[in-house]
Amino acid sequence: MATVANNAQVSALYAAVFGRAPDKAGLDFWTAQLDGGATLATTAAGFVGHPVFTQTYGSLTNIQFVNQVYQNVLGSSGDAKGVQFWVNKLANEGYSKAQFIAEFVQGALTIDLAAQLAAGALTQAEYDAAVTRQNTLTNKADVGVSFANTFAAKSNLSASTDASSANVVNDAAYKAGAAAIASVTADKSTADAAKAAIADAAKTTDPVSSLSGSLANAGTGLKLAAFQAATKSQADLATSIVTSVKDIAGSPITAANQVNDANLQSLVNSSNSAYQQSQINLNTANKALADARVTKSDADVAKAAATAQANVDTIGKALIDASNAPVQNAAVKFTAAAGNNAAKSEVNTDFFSSFSATKLAAVNSLLAAVGEKTLADGTSSTDAQAALSSSVLTKVTAAAVVAQAQNANVIAQKNLANDVAANGTDKSLADKIAADIKSLTTETGNKLQLKADGTLVTNNTEAQNVIDGYNAYVKGTVTATKFLDTVDTNVAAIDSSNSSLKAQLASLKSLIDTRDGLNDTAATAQSNSDAAAKTVVEIAAQQQRDAQVKAITTSTDAVTKAKAQLDLVTKAQTDYTAAEKVTADAKAALGTDVTVDTLDATDTGTISGQAAKSDIYVFDASNATKTGAFTLTLENSIDKLFLGNSYVQGADITKGNNSALEFFVKDNAQGVAQVSIETTAFGSSAATPEVVTITLTGHSAADVHFASGFITTSAPATA
Structure with missing residues (x-):
């Protein structure tokens, strides 16, 4: 835990509670209390007991009060988690407002945030917010001590105004104390600028009034710097958006200067439509595939x-x-x-x-x-x-x-x-065989006898199956094809004693065999034909499923691409809207009666602002063009040319500082002031000095002044 001087803790209390730098009397009194052993909570109780505190905060709820303290410290509301933490302390743990203020200030100034992050007590986002709060309050406390010590008794509020919140805001010392820390942020350079303005004001005959004007310039300079950063960020983002979305079909954005809310919304809408349609296509293809698989599986x-x-x-x-x-x-x-x-x-x-x-x-x-x-x-x-x-x-x-x-x-x-056609039908073939068998009854040695009913009998066992088939066919109880099958099957078994029957039937068997083979071939060919046709139908179904799978793959790719596009443009829209707000906020901070114009080496001719209105010109040295000249009209004490704190005024352009950005003021042959501004730091050794020369019409060099980064003019000495 860091050690913070007692006077810095008191100064931090003034910033957190009253939103101003301490007066000298108050700083010395409360610092002596701490030096004597009093706690910061006791000191905070003294602040809480002040009439201005009661008038300012007495009617606020806990959450309003906590948020106001954050506002005094940071210039913005606190994070929801931090605010709720302190509200719970006040509402549920019996904390007094003095305890809250003391712990808030002491913690903000002294807590070891790096150790808290390493221990896991803070998330990265909480750590970042706490660092900003700590740096801001530390800087404001530092400037507050400088203000009170530098201005001494001139920083003290009058007793009559210090008792009333309605009157104190009109106290000159109060306004100077509030102005002293108003532009101080977590950036140490803002504290340095404020302390420099305090030191400059202290050298004047009326330091309180002088401080207000000097800090107003310093504050405007900080606001201008923020404005320039915001507009540059927005311009860079616009260019980035164009680059990022150039592959999106039908993009309404083709150039950075076309980036605006309407175009981004159109892009979001078109990408969203493409995403939805691709999803529909995907669903349709999946259903078609599912339907096909119901009919025939893979x-x-x-x-x-x-x-x-x-x-x-x-x-x-x-x-x-x-x-x-x-x-x-x-x-x-x-x-x-x-x-x-x-x-x-x-x-x-x-x-x-x-x-x-x-x-x-x-x-x-x-x-x-x-x-x-x-x-x-x-x-x-x-x-x-x-x-x-x-x-x-x-x-x-x-x-x-x-x-x-x-x-x-x-x-x-x-x-x-x-x-x-050659051998007849099965019936004609069967009739021929039956007739041949019947003719053998007249031959001896065949052991066949013809009965009166036209059937045959035989005493030859081996020939019995054939004769039974013959008798059945004659009676009409079996078909011709069946009779042929019987002959084909049994002819080989006929005993040689029936040699005539055996020989007769053997000669006919080849006809039967041929007929059987042809029948089998025809049946197989028909089966093959039917199976092949069925297979082709099934292959066609598979081709359909293949096409559907391809459609699904295509749709899936389209969905993925469309979703990526949608995410891209939605983020671009969010980022751009945020950048617009930053730019608008920065511009609003300059005031509604102020116009801002950026100048660089590409400007030519005569540049004039609006009469009787504060025109602020911001010089930008970052342009690729490094040399130029133009004329600028500045109204006395109203218009300003902002160079920034990085510039220093040099006495002689031929003897410049090689390592610093400088500007030089001198009269031309006609006695008109010319401001030569370096766009690149150079000294007397520069072969080609890179300078923009601005002629300030109506003014001589004696009328030109530089403070807090601003060039202003006063009425000509001859006037």
């Missing part, structure tokens, strides 16, 4: 693809080649599935080497066959080839798979039809 599609592979593999190579010939001879090459390699299609580049109307018609036939839009007459070979995109080739592959299966089916059915 696992089922994978299984269907495997089945398609197997189906294609079962179709003979010759059939594939035959069905593929029209495709191979046209715009697309088709490679049949084999082993682990799936069927595929690819563009036949040779087909397009010499393109013609006939070939275009072939391409259009292919496109139409797979449901694609056909091409206009005269389409170039390049565009025609491009029309056969990967999605079109996928459809061609699927169509070719179905075509192969269908072709196999057609050929199988045709072969079966040819056999029927």
